[in-house]
Amino acid sequence: MKLPSIFRTATPTRFDIKPRYYDKVKEDIDHRTANVKRELEAKGILHPDEYGNVNLGQRYGSSLRGAFSQGQIRQSSTGGFSSAGLVRLIIFVILILGTFGYIYYGNAALYLILYLAGGVALLVLFYRLKDRIKK
The missing domain is CATH 4.10.910 (30s ribosomal protein s13; domain 2)
Structure with missing residues (x-):
């Protein structure tokens, strides 16, 4: 059983052969x-x-135009941030704020972050359930 992780690990690529018929x-x-x-x-x-x-006549020739652009990494439509990267950034910011809040304010800062995270989780759950009920 795989434990949940913040970081993605590389998975091996699978061998996929597409037969060509002549x-x-x-x-x-x-x-x-x-x-x-x-x-x-x-x-x-x-x-x-x-x-x-x-x-x-050009159909049988070599077509290098666009051959290199097919292998490029595509940027997502959210300005370069993937959803996993955005989640990691949010977790990192929460950890940094929690650490400095604990240093300056003690346990009160950790309780505040815990309550805020619980409230955000409840809001997300509410909106997801609301969308499912509409369908």
């Missing part, structure tokens, strides 16, 4: 169609605008 007939048909379209475009019979400005 259909020789379909590949041949696509290649011939691309050649015919290129020839018709070269003769001026067919315009590239009719088929969405797609150059089919």
